[in-house]
Amino acid sequence: MDERLLSQLQEATRLTSKGSLAEATALIQRALRKDLPEPPTAETGPGMEKDPIEGVFYVVDTPAPPQDEVFVDIAAGSDARSTFVEHGGHGFIDGTYSCAAGSRAYKLYIPGAYHGQPLPLIVMLHGCTQNPDDFAAGTQMNVVAENKHCFVLYPAQSSQxxxxxxxxxxxxxxxxxxxxxxxxxxxxTQDIVHRYHIDPRRVFIAGLSAGGAMAVIMGTTYPGLYAAIGVHSGLPYGAATDMPSALQAMQQGKGGQGRRPQSEKGLPTIVFHGDHDKTVHPGNGEQLVKQAEFALQGTAQTSAQHARRSVQHGKIPRGHRYTVTVYHYPDGSPMIEHWLVHGSGHAWSGGNRKGSFTDAHGPNASEEMVRFFFAQPMN
Incomplete structure (x- = not known):
């Protein structure tokens, strides 16, 4: 980060502290228009847009949901859920959760195989400018969930x-x-687990970019709630504490080095990152793996410090090459995986073009994350 940009970010921080949020945002946007690199050709598309946190990316129109999907508002409570399930309900439904800390809408995918039995749950956190419909369309996680018989919860961040x-x-x-x-x-998450009798040992969380960074925070702050973490193009815990440090971490990939997860329990982690990512530096993926290693040292199953490690190389037909580094439990199951997708930018690997931030030429991150999740030992 050059001195001019750093000076502008410091001024933006001062304006924010004074309550001049509009002026601060405008200043950051002007600075980034001059300093952020353009995305690689593979990521360009309609609706080029700049954002003070997410960087430069493309956004496509959010597709309309398929007509055969079921939409029901289950915010009314467990009675609505029971009636819905008794009538063979499944599909993509709307809901809202509220607590003392605030309220957020969400979408929930219920697989056709659900008849009240305890199934796994995957929480999916979208990236900036996205919403649950867009994220579901791009990741195709509902398709994977239908095949693997699990729920998928998509919390929706509000513009407020x-x-x-x-x-x-x-x-x-x-x-x-x-x-x-x-x-x-x-x-x-706890509300959905209770309402749908989810298997509490198989609750997982994943996210893209800002959602990936928040998935790490959730696994760190609530390690007893989740069984494993999936991070795509995200950042490590403690990478930033304000907007200037966030931009520095995104650009340089050195955030969070001095701050380690504070939880007593480390979680198995799978990381995806494109090595041509111009929005979130690939070095953040490396830092995530180091944090996972540190957090998993001395766990009941094994110490990550002495875990067996293997490196694999592969290539998708007519697509990207990739390198996978895997840390194994003593029984051979994966404890940490780091997928570096060569030639890919800031996009969900193997995603569908109907959603934003997707790269169809990479290994399928959705399938690999679910495989990794389901391979974890159940305590």
Whole structure:
């Protein structure tokens, strides 16, 4: 980060502290228009847009949901859920969760195989400017969930909480348990687990970009709630505490080096990152793996410090090459995986073009994350 940009960010921080949010945002946007690199050709598309946190990216129109999907508002409570399930209900439904920390809408995918039995749950946190429909269309996680018989919960960030609908991973007040967005997301997860009799040993959380960074925060602050973490193009815990440090971490990939997860329990983690990502530096993926190693040292199953490690190389036909580094439990199951997708930018690997931030030429991140999740030992 050059001195001019740093000076502008410091001025933006001063304006923010004075309450001049509009002036601060405008200043940051002007600075980034001059300093942020253009995305690689593979990521360009209609509707080029710049955002003070997410960087430069393309956004496509959010597709209309398929007509055969079922939409029901289950915010009324468990009675609505029971009636819905008794009549063979499944599909993509709307809901709202509220608690003392705030309120958020969500979408929930219920697989056709559900008849009241305890199934797994995957919580999916979208990136900036996205919403649950867009994220579901791009990741195709509902298709995977239908085949694997699991629920998928898509919390929706509100524009009131963040103008670009980014999860506020860069705010220190949203990095601790019992308050802010972590409290809302944890409460929402617990509510769905209770309502649908989810298997509490198989609750997982994943996200893209800002959502990936928030997934790390959730796994760190509520390690007893989730069984594993999936992070795509995200950042490590403690990478930033304000907007200037967030931008620096995104650009340089050195955030969070001095701050380690504070939880007593480390979680298995799978990381995806494109090595041509111009929005969130690939070095953040490396830092995530280091944090996971540190957090998993001395766990009951094994010490990550002495875990067996393997490196694999592959290529998708007519697509990207990739390198996978895997840390194994003693029984051979994966404890940490780091997928580096060569030639890919800031996009969900193997995603569908109907959604934003997708790269169809990479290995399928959705399928690999679910495989990793389901391979974890159940305590």
């Amino acid at each position: 909480a963040n103008n670009s609908r980014c999860w506020n991973w860069f705010k220190e007040t949203d990095q601790k348990p019992g308050r802010g967005e972590p409290a809302i997301l944890a409460g929402m």
